[in-house]
Amino acid sequence: MVDREALLVEIGTAELPPKALRRLMEALRDGLHSELAGARLEPGNARGFATPRRLAVFIDGVRRRQPNQAVERLGPKVEAAYGDGGEPKPAATGFARSCGVALEELAIVETDKGRRLGWRGTQEGRPAHELVPGCVEAALSRLPIPKRMRWGSGEVQFIRPVYWVVLLLGDQVVEGDILGIPAGRVTFGHRFHAPGGLELARPEQYAETLAEHGYVIADFDQRRCRVEAEVERAAAAAGGTPMSDEELADEVTALVEWPVGLHGGFDPAFLRVPAEALISSMRGHQRCFPVRDSQGRLLPAFVAVANIESRLPDEVRRGNERVIRPRLADAEFFWNQDRKIPLDRHLEGLRDMVFHRRLGSLYQRSTRIGALAGRWAVPLGGDDGAAERAGWLCKCDLLTEMVGEFPELQGVMGGYYAHESGEPERVAAAVSEHYRPAFAGDELPASPEGIAVTVADRADLLVGIFSADGPPTGDKDPFALRRAALGLLRCLIEGRRDVDLRELFLSAAMLYEEQGIGATSSVEPVLEFCRERLRHYYFEQGVKPEVFDAVAALGGSHPFDFHLRVTACQDFHAKDDALALASAHKRISNILRKAGSVDDTGPGDINVEGEEAEVSLALSLREAWAEAEPAIARRDYGAALARLARLRPAVDRFFDDVLVMAEDDAVRQRRLRLLAALRQAFNGVADISRLPVNR
Numbered sequence: 001m002v003d004r005e006a007l008l009v010e011i012g013t014a015e016l017p018p019k020a021l022r023r024l025m026e027a028l029r030d031g032l033h034s035e036l037a038g039a040r041l042e043p044g045n046a047r048g049f050a051t052p053r054r055l056a057v058f059i060d061g062v063r064r065r066q067p068n069q070a071v072e073r074l075g076p077k078v079e080a081a082y083g084d085g086g087e088p089k090p091a092a093t094g095f096a097r098s099c100g101v102a103l104e105e106l107a108i109v110e111t112d113k114g115r116r117l118g119w120r121g122t123q124e125g126r127p128a129h130e131l132v133p134g135c136v137e138a139a140l141s142r143l144p145i146p147k148r149m150r151w152g153s154g155e156v157q158f159i160r161p162v163y164w165v166v167l168l169l170g171d172q173v174v175e176g177d178i179l180g181i182p183a184g185r186v187t188f189g190h191r192f193h194a195p196g197g198l199e200l201a202r203p204e205q206y207a208e209t210l211a212e213h214g215y216v217i218a219d220f221d222q223r224r225c226r227v228e229a230e231v232e233r234a235a236a237a238a239g240g241t242p243m244s245d246e247e248l249a250d251e252v253t254a255l256v257e258w259p260v261g262l263h264g265g266f267d268p269a270f271l272r273v274p275a276e277a278l279i280s281s282m283r284g285h286q287r288c289f290p291v292r293d294s295q296g297r298l299l300p301a302f303v304a305v306a307n308i309e310s311r312l313p314d315e316v317r318r319g320n321e322r323v324i325r326p327r328l329a330d331a332e333f334f335w336n337q338d339r340k341i342p343l344d345r346h347l348e349g350l351r352d353m354v355f356h357r358r359l360g361s362l363y364q365r366s367t368r369i370g371a372l373a374g375r376w377a378v379p380l381g382g383d384d385g386a387a388e389r390a391g392w393l394c395k396c397d398l399l400t401e402m403v404g405e406f407p408e409l410q411g412v413m414g415g416y417y418a419h420e421s422g423e424p425e426r427v428a429a430a431v432s433e434h435y436r437p438a439f440a441g442d443e444l445p446a447s448p449e450g451i452a453v454t455v456a457d458r459a460d461l462l463v464g465i466f467s468a469d470g471p472p473t474g475d476k477d478p479f480a481l482r483r484a485a486l487g488l489l490r491c492l493i494e495g496r497r498d499v500d501l502r503e504l505f506l507s508a509a510m511l512y513e514e515q516g517i518g519a520t521s522s523v524e525p526v527l528e529f530c531r532e533r534l535r536h537y538y539f540e541q542g543v544k545p546e547v548f549d550a551v552a553a554l555g556g557s558h559p560f561d562f563h564l565r566v567t568a569c570q571d572f573h574a575k576d577d578a579l580a581l582a583s584a585h586k587r588i589s590n591i592l593r594k595a596g597s598v599d600d601t602g603p604g605d606i607n608v609e610g611e612e613a614e615v616s617l618a619l620s621l622r623e624a625w626a627e628a629e630p631a632i633a634r635r636d637y638g639a640a641l642a643r644l645a646r647l648r649p650a651v652d653r654f655f656d657d658v659l660v661m662a663e664d665d666a667v668r669q670r671r672l673r674l675l676a677a678l679r680q681a682f683n684g685v686a687d688i689s690r691l692p693v694n695r
Contacts (some may be wrong), residue, residue: 003064005128005170007036007043008203009011009136010187011179012164016054018254024143024159025050025220029057031139039131040066049207049218050305051257053191056218058203062169066125073099075117078108092117094312099221128169133176133183136167140179156180164188168203190257192308204268215309216257224253229260231289231303238263238301240291255287256307264321265290268300270328274416277331280406285327288320315598334402342421343414343431346396353398358468359517365460366395368511372456373430375450375507380455380497382448383426391454392429393418397431411435437487444495451491455504458488463508466522471529485533492559493537501527502557529556534559543570546692553687561635568637569686577645582691584651585682588675589689591660598672603681604629604676612666613650613657618674620650625681637685644681651678 009032016024029048033694036059037042044061073083075095082088088103099119109118133370148157153639156162156179160472167174167183176183182390186197187206200209210216217223217270227249235242252259270278275298282288282302291301327565350363359365374388397403412690415432419425426449433456436442445451465479474480492499505523531552538548543566551565572578592598601607603625608618624643631640660675662668682688 004044004061006054006066006168006203007059007062007128007132007205008166008168008200009132010054010164010166010206011140011162012054012166013158013162014160016050016055016160018251020144020159020256021050021052022220022250024145025055025414027143028055028139030055031142032135033059033140035135036062037131039135040069040125041128041131041135046219050220050254051218052255053218053257054187054218056166056206058206063129064169065127066131068125069123071119071123072120074109074111074121075106075119077113078115078117081117094415095119096472106613108328129172129174131548132167132169132174132225133335136178148381153577154180156309166200166206168200171202173519182216182345187214189216192652193258202693217259220253223259224225224249227253227256227259227261227305230259230305232261233302234261234263234303235289235291238291238299238303240293240299240301242289242291242303243279243633245283245289245371248289252287252305256305256443258307258309259370260306260309261303262306262313262317262320263301263303264288264324265301266321266325266328271298271300273328273332273335274413276409276412277335277402277406278328280409281327281331282324284406284408285487286320286324287482287693288324290504311530317331330405331402332406334400338402339420343393343396343417343423344421346399347392350395352656356464356468359464359512362395362398365464366392368460368508368515369394369453369456371511372460373507374454375454376499377449377452379499380448380452382430382452386424386426387449387452388454389423389428390418390427390434390449391456393423393427394431394434394453394457437490439483444491451497452497454491455488455497455499456508458484459504459508460511461515462488462526463505463519463522464512464517465520466526467509467512467517471525472542481529482533486537489530489559490538496560500557501530501559516591530559534562538566544573546690547573547686548692550686550688552608553690554683565637565686568641569691571638572641572645573691575645577648578691580648581645581651581682582688583649584655585679585687585689585691588657588679592676592679593663596674596680599669599675600680601677603677607670608678610670611658613654614671614674617647617650617654618677621674621678628684632684641685644685647678 025048029046033043041062043059045059047058049056049058076091081088081092093103095117096106099121101121106117106119108115112651118368145159148159150157151161157181162179162181164186165178165181165183166185166187167176167178168185171187174183185200187200187210189195189198189210194213198209198214200206207218210218217226231242254261278298279290282290286304288302289302291299292301293299302324306316310316347363347366350366351361353362355362355365366512370388370391373391374384377384394411397410397417400413400417402413403410411434412432415428418428418431426447429447430453432448433445433447434453436445436454445454461479461484462481465481470688491497502523505526509519509523537547539545547566550569551562556562603621606618607620608615624647628640628643629645658671660668660671662671
């Protein structure tokens with residue numbers, strides 16, 4: 001049995017950046033495992049730990065020593081190694097010395113480059129304690145740290161100052177310096193509850209020792225569960241439930257080692273301020289969880305997560321309440337000040353805000369969004385006047401004090417201020433909704449005017465930036481064009497709006513042209529960019545790439561129609577007849593490609609003549625197309641495919657009984673026309689030949 005021991009590495013630091021903590025933990029875990037594997041220490045399962053003051057990795061087993069390794073080395077050519085009389089030259093003795101053997105132990109090896117000196121031997125494996133420190137240093141050097149820092153008088157650099165290092169292999173300390181700190185077996189617990197050192201006997205005791213004696217929950221996910229439980233408990237004590245927030249929960253988890261939830265309250269008069277502003281203030285400034293009642297209304301209460309189990313919890317609560325009050329008062333002040341100026345008064349101020357150095361100001365962008373939203377509002381089911389007005393106003397809240405303090409409230413506050421300024425409800429709702437969807441899984445705009453402004457906003461952005469800067473490359477996407485394209489597609493697909501993207505982008509381009517900015521040439525590249533986003537969209541939903549390609553092969557620029565076809569093909573592919581028909585369609589496509597030009601005859605007009613199998617297929621095709629064509633016209637693609645699938649027996653019989661490439665030219669052309677008509681019928685929904693022929 002291989003002699004293996006568990007390994008523990010812990011780096012104790014000053015407070016680490018909370019938003020990067022999980023990423024650092026995972027990178028150190030994966031990086032160390034990779035380095036140990038590269039050192040042939042055969043690491044077992046790795047588990048990462050992270051708190052505000054430490055990064056750690058536990059590996060349940062590594063070899064205590066590398067396995068021995070067979071080594072083959074080639075040296076100099078024989079003529080360079082020996083003289084004419086067979087006496088060794090310096091090249092030979094030097095090669096023997098480098099291998100650590102006597103000259104007599106070398107052999108002559110035949111290679112494709114001639115006869116050379118060689119040595120075959122066994123390299124003894126090195127002990128793990130010699131290799132682990134280097135592996136740890138290498139893993140630390142590869143952490144995703146954008147900017148490293150020095151501390152004290154040393155030259156060592158890391159994301160934060162390092163105060164202690166634990167390096168245990170089994171029950172033994174691995175000697176060595178990591179980031180300038182000698183490794184040991186002493187860790188440290190909570191800064192206040194257990195500030196003294198805690199000696200670790202073995203790596204397996206790490207998490208348990210910190211939890212029982214150090215007031216530290218070292219496992220990030222376990223600590224996050226504790227945060228959620230404490231927040232739920234404290235919110236219940238306040239008479240409500242906490243607002244869920246995954247990002248905030250992660251950040252709070254990264255800020256505490258021993259989470260304790262405490263509820264607090266604030267003056268109910270603050271509830272006159274829009275709830276979103278209060279929520280942003282509590283979350284962003286104080287990292288507190290707002291509390292709602294059973295109807296979802298905001299309560300004058302919050303939950304804070306402390307990093308200490310205080311003997312005087314009421315004092316801690318009052319302290320949080322004293323700190324949060326001025327933050328809420330700021331939000332109230334912004335709300336009152338902003339309402340003194342009608343929202344449309346900010347339009348002129350947008351003239352001084354640059355949208356893009358080549359595309360003009362935000363005022364110009366607002367005029368384009370307004371015009372585009374008005375142009376497309378009716379096809380999208382909305383009122384053109386309300387949509388155009390909302391498009392004009394949708395960026396005005398960027399000049400308000402509230403949005404200046406809380407940028408994440410763009411649009412939302414614009415909707416409130418539009419309502420307060422006396423704008424129609426449709427306009428206010430569209431302004432409020434036009435940034436949706438802002439992220440994966442976000443809700444779509446609820447109103448048709450909101451859809452119109454959202455679509456116009458994203459179309460203007462895509463066409464404009466493509467014409468000025470081109471498509472995003474690699475990870476660089478400063479204008480979030482990928483997100484904009486996906487949001488646009490979601491609005492049309494999930495909102496069931498039938499819009500031709502090519503026409504939409506051409507409309508957007510023409511508005512740029514009217515301002516003297518050439519943009520028409522960007523329409524097709526933007527359309528192709530959206531098709532690629534569409535591919536990603538369906539991949540996330542589990543649609544097979546071949547199904548996507550089958551529909552994409554027909555071209556088209558209507559996302560909702562594309563969606564109906566993809567859905568029908570996905571369902572069709574799950575049926576037994578689909579595989580056989582896809583295989584037959586591939587055969588048909590190959591035959592027609594090799595045959596070259598074939599007269600195009602519609603499926604409903606195909607001649608019924610020839611051998612019995614030909615006649616049977618032609619009649620079956622005409623009958624099927626009589627039902628499938630109306631189904632395609634009304635976009636019932638599933639029904640069309642189901643009807644065409646019933647052609648399978650006739651198709652099978654045709655290929656069994658008929659030689660397509662007959663010697664008689666007239667017969668051959670007749671049969672090719674029949675296959676072309678059959679292909680045309682199936683291509684009415686998608687290129688069935690691209691569907692996978694197996695599951």
